[in-house]
Amino acid sequence: MRAAIVERYGPPEVLGIREVPTPEPGPEQVLVEIHASVVTPSDIAFRSGELWIARLFAGPFKPRLPILGDAFAGTIVRLGAGVTRFAVGDRVAGSTGPELAAHAEFAAVDQSGAIVKLADGVAFGAAAxxxxxxxxALPFLRDQGRLQAGQxxxxxxxxxxxxxxxxxxxxAMGAVVTGVxxxxxxxxxxSLGADRVIDYTAEDFTAADAAYDVxxxxxxxxxxxxxxxxxxxDGVxxxxTPMLSPAMLRKSGRRxxxxxxGLRKPADKAKDLIQLFDWVQEGRLRTVIEREYALAEIAAAHARVETGHKVGSIVVNVS
Ligand SMILES: NC(=O)c1ccc[n+]([C@@H]2O[C@H](COP(=O)([O-])OP(=O)(O)OC[C@H]3O[C@@H](n4cnc5c(N)ncnc54)[C@H](OP(=O)(O)O)[C@@H]3O)[C@@H](O)[C@H]2O)c1
Structure with missing residues (x-):
């Protein structure tokens, strides 16, 4: 299969498209033909090696995982002997998790992993x-922020x-939303539903006085x-992005x-994917996509993400 490979840390040009062996699905795995994935700031960190914290995960001297990419959407083309939850031909989306490897034509994914069937009509790029x-966004707002309706x-x-x-x-959770x-x-x-918007080039949102629960x-x-x-x-x-000052985790009631x-249990991610795609079906959630790139253009996709100013997702059309 073809995959985007990174063998040394460096600028986007270190990425190359190579032929590599197609993964063999294990007994509890499905083989997904990946149609779409996305390039994210995490991929940039794992390719450039500029952040020491990324090297802790991705390898101190050279990338441990040569194929980047986490979120994917595609079609199941083969089943391991023990697979009961999926069938060949199912349209699916999910997250490959810490082993990455979604910037490739195929990925082997656990049937009990972060993978769900896609409803007809949901495009692969939008799903990825x-x-x-x-x-x-969902675990942060629901689990860390405990966001409530009306907040x-x-x-x-x-x-x-x-x-x-x-x-x-x-x-969708019923909060009053300000977007910056x-x-x-x-x-x-x-247009995404923010009740109020703030232009950070003209106004400093941190100057507000006790305005936000979250x-x-x-x-x-x-x-x-x-x-x-x-x-x-009592706001949160x-x-x-990791905080360098744990001493500041709580101050005068605020947290x-x-x-x-990304390191949550795959089963928890799968449950959240079901919730997210339910919201899509209800017309309450859509994916914003700035641009779709072919796999062969992945270096250009990395260069765009690296600017820090992409709008929504940068999709890679793999096959
Ligand atoms: N903790 C975790 O497990 C986890 C998981 C995934 C991602 N992350 C991290 O989450 C971060 C965000 O990821 P992402 O994919 O959402 O990023 P992103 O899409 O690359 O963010 C780009 C957006 O940030 C806006 N922006 C840039 N500078 C800004 C500023 N000074 N103030 C306000 N907005 C600004 C840009 O808007 P303008 O062009 O208008 O400036 C642009 O639309 C990354 O650092 C990523 O590594 C963490």
Missing amino acids: GLADGGLV HVLINGASGSIGTTAVQIAR TSTGNLELVR IFDTVGKSSFARCHDALKP YLTP ARFAAT
């Missing part, structure tokens, strides 16, 4: 994008992959210390939370 942003939530980075899904999920982005993306964020900085551009006064007295600050949502 949702399996990326949705599997971060006020601010989503910083509201035009990114996590942000565009977080705005819609927070709305730059001028060109304000209309998009409003602040979810999806892009880690602020800090708990800066957001402290904008939180209500959420960030998907800060980080979670590695």
Whole structure:
């Protein structure tokens, strides 16, 4: 099969398209022909090797996992002998998890893993994008933020992959949503259901006074210390980027939370995928896609994600 391979850390050009052996599904695995995946900031970190924390996971000197990519959507083409949950021809989406390997034509996935059947009419690119942003936004808002209907939530980075899904999920949960982005993306964020939008080039959202029950900085551009006064007295600050200051996790009733949502149990991710795709069917959630790239263009896709300004998802059409 063809796959995007990274054998050494470096700029997007280190990525090459190579022929590699197609994975053999184990007895409890399905072989998925991947139609779409996404390129994410995590892929950038694992390819560039610039962050020491990424090297802890991905290998200190050279990439341990040569094929990147986590979220996928595609069609099941083979079944392991013990597979009962899926059939050949099923359209599926999910997350390959810490072993990655979704930037390839095929992936072997556990039948009890983070994989669900897709309803007809859900496009593969949209499904892969949702399996990326949705599997971060939902556990953060529900489990870490314990967001309740009627509460006020601010989503910083509201035009990114996590942000565009977080705005819609927070709305689906009945919250009052403020989305923060730059001028060109304000209309998009409003169209996703934000009650209020803030242009970060013109206004500092952290200057608010006890306004929010939850602040979810999806892009880690602020800090708990800066957001402290904008939180209500029992408010919670959420960030998907690791915090360097654990001493600041609680201050005067306000709390800060980080979670590695990518490392959650596959079965929990599968349950969340069902919820996310239910919302899609109900018309309450859609995937924002900036652009779709062919697998052969993956270096260009990485270069775009690396800017930090993609809008929603960058999809890779694999086959
Ligand atoms: N903890 C975990 O398990 C976990 C899991 C997945 C991802 N992550 C992390 O989550 C982060 C977000 O991922 P993502 O895919 O959602 O990112 P993304 O899509 O690349 O975010 C891009 C968006 O961020 C916005 N942005 C850039 N600078 C901003 C600023 N100063 N203020 C507000 N918005 C700004 C951009 O809007 P403008 O162009 O308008 O500036 C753009 O639309 C990444 O750091 C990723 O590594 C963590």
